[in-house]
Amino acid sequence: MKNWFTIEKIDDNTFAISEYKHVEKPHSYLLIGEKRALLIDSGLGVGNIKKEVEKLTNLNITVISTHVHWDHVGGHILFNDHLVHEKEKTWISDKPFFTLECIKNNLRRGVEEFPEEFNIDDYKLFNKDDIKIVKDNDIIDLGGRKIKVIHTPGHSPGHICLYDLENKYLFTGDMAYNGTIFLFFPTSDPVVFKKSLEKIKDLEIRKILPGHGDLNINLNLIKKIYEAFNEIEKDGMLKHGSGKFEYEDFKILL
Template identity: 30%
Template structure:
């Protein structure tokens, strides 16, 4: 089992994770504060970076960490273009000209990331972005959910590339996972899949195109990053 270290970065309070075992360290969502993350990881053997999606608050320190560690970069195949598109990443809104120089490993459903004795399975969970992914460690019952699922709510779908119907399908997919998982999200506190099953089932229903206009009572829950 790898060691999990985490730190909160950026004005958006993004959770950045470092997963370390005998094979090195994988960084999940290095979103901002590049110099700080370089210092935070200086004693780690960083072998790879995994991005759950292409938004600026999850990719903003990638190039600097690659320059420091010479590691590979992976993200969902449908979000590779977004890492180089200022509009899709949201860097245009921030007034920052930042693109990820290179993605080495475009990921898709069923791909497995292996390092040391551990493995993470890729699950396509579009909706927040077109290529959003979650990472499941079935052996240790952990889900890295990015901005798809939070404690008590789900990710927004009103950014460029967001899609309510796709989010509905992703909610249904996670609701059907037959294993209780510890959920480590992109923002906010950890939770469990069991604790979030009811809301996933709810959103899978109300985000369907023909029903979404009828359900506004909980629309405020879509306001997290």
Template identity: 30%
Template sequence: MTRPAWFSVRETAPGVHLVAEPGHVNSYLVLGDSFALLYDTGMGIGDIGREVRALTALPLLVVNSHHHYDHRGGNASLAGEAKEFAVHSAGAELHGSPAPREWLESYAHIARGLRERYEAFHALDSAGFFLTDSRVHVRPVPELAHWRIEAVRPTRLLREGDVIDLGGRQLHVLHTPGHSPDGICLWEPETGLLLAGDTLISGTFFAHVPGADVPAFADSTRRLAGLPVTTALLGHNLRHREDADFVSRVADAFERVRDGRTRPTRSADMFGTAVRRHDFDGFAVLTAPDDTPAARP
């Protein structure tokens, strides 16, 4: 049986391609008339540059939604190709260090466990439910002994209100702290397209990591809920695309968490760090217990 490619790539909106590492991170390639923009570069496990080159020969701009390793893992592999690496000004210094070996080894262990659990679930699903999608199934994990995520110095600092002109389409920069202080979304008013990074995800929101801020998360998601969103493209999980109703429900959820109007349970995140888990319809919010230090990024 042929080993599936690490990436799952397909057009998900007009001129926008999902470049997914299923079960891990979703990156997006937006095509204009003059430039292409890659929003996040993923884990750095596979060659994301090869996927981009197969889709376009346009000059490439890279924008990282925030500084966390899993969203800038492919930056170094694009250093000779991308015209610029753009990040929010609040994150410039946060891009200055490579991923520590401890983090890489921990994530590699988690990735293999995710694959094992997915295989068990998929076997049950194949017996008659057919809930999974073969295009986006969680991939077998390759050999990661030589996996590295290097630091790449940003060449452009973005701020709230900046406009990135790709030729024929313009993306507006929205500063959306909450998951991290340097989080940004890209908004296309003409189409209602929102590239959301980790400000919106269809699984567990990490509001407990260093730099996370629940009140800021509530403000940012409420702001997004006020936009006429037609398509929101999310940073993680197999369900990568949502609509305005989802954005509104996330904003409502974060306000409830902020205001103490939930009944959280004690749980743990994927790294085994203790959290408080606030469950909602189709997603959950993880916050740090009062007596527990914030978890790793």
């Protein structure tokens, strides 16, 4: 199989690196500054994302996790410099949230064919003790380009969005996308998720760049999701086990 990754140019210094051949359809994003580059998430770990990144820049790469779920950190093992929110550091350095067996099963269920160079038996969990941490409102300076960390827990305790201060791009991870928002994990919290939506819904945003699915996102999506959470809360259903709520552009699974 050729071209496991699809590279889409957002602008001259921003690229989406997508894995559309898997049912999760995850996106990683390469942000290039004047002095270094930032890779937001690293996908499934099926193809070699580092090779794709090196085609686009020769700068040193820092990888930052929107959150430490299996479909966002699979390629981390290929890089040396990593950032993660402090609340999920132990998921990398001590107690992984997903087991190796669970990840392999998720990979198999989501794809018809792997690339020839990928052997699922060789798949390894990313584990690192000295990983660097970020906190809410931290600024990552890439040289001529500054990225703000916004702590947006709910989907997971250390979930973050990344806000490109100059371009007004918001990289939303699993906070907002055209698909099913999953909040049924034991470490998910629908009430906290709604509070996180409050933090980002009024930002000046020129482009929403999600963690999954369609890249053509309507700029009012975050407010629509927030309104949906308000409705669910008013009905007394904003809690685990309430089921699936379906809307025009997204679904919510509690």
